[in-house]
Amino acid sequence: MQLKKSLLLGLAMVFVLMGCGSDEEVTEFNKPALYWYKRIADSISSQNMDKADEYYISLKSEHMRSPLMPTAIMMLAHAHMQNEEYLLANYYFDEYNKRYADEERREYMEFMKLKASFLGVKDVYKDQKLIMDSINTAKRYLLRYPGSEYRPLVNSLLVRLHMAQYLLNENIAALYDRTDKPKAAKIYRDKNKNSVVEMADITPPEKGIIGKIFD
Known part of the structure; x- marks a missing residue:
């Protein structure tokens, strides 16, 4: 590796x-x-x-x-x-x-690429860009293939990515709180105001927020 x-x-x-x-x-x-x-x-x-x-x-x-x-x-x-x-x-x-790939196979290939990117997120702190890129890719996939048989999995993947991003922002904000930097903390909490998830929706899994939804 x-x-x-x-x-x-x-x-x-x-x-x-x-x-x-x-x-x-x-x-x-x-x-x-x-x-x-x-x-x-x-x-x-x-x-x-x-x-x-x-x-x-x-x-x-x-x-x-x-x-x-x-x-x-x-x-x-x-x-x-x-x-x-x-x-x-x-x-x-x-x-x-x-x-x-023809159109049907391309739909599958794009899903597999998205799945690979999703599973490639190992550390939410080190893989911030990969999380954001994967969110954007998942959104494009849902727009491009609205009737895809993989849509439920892509939606689940997208929700988990949003959760990871939300927790990351909250953890960074908490770190700034501890170091007496309220303005910096506010910047990261403001990022979560427009999130599709809320803290009450999130129950972090034992093995990380990404989890293993493909098992």
Whole structure:
């Protein structure tokens, strides 16, 4: 997880690792698409996601138009989700969206990207921008897909994000109260005046306000 704090770092490591393997691995090229596909699947099964990413690069560079590409991308996206590597999961969902998704599949891909962003919120203090971005993304999704079958989940996700933002503002305001900075505290409490939730609506879960609504 440490190597994948950001998408750029994660992808950079793919190329670094491609150059640091054994001689046998370095000389692997010009293989059939099925060869790379099987390597991806085997690496996912053995929980070696760095290798799976490497083999995807080989499949993509040698067989861009292979019918195995869409399935390989989805395997990698869901595997990274399972490993809680949400930035890389979003990369693969984007890859699929750009290349293969029709309108119906795009609705699903946009939902999965939103889910990955939501689950990527680990610390409300460190992930303030991600919370705000996820709120805006959820609102756009509901406008774009008003009849989506995922609408109830997106609504639940959005409410939890609003709760997280509300509690964050209140906690920051309380901190300013303790340090005798009432003006600064008022700024953060004012942010909550237009919130769609109120403090009385919020019961913080034991494992954090985000919770696990997708279990």
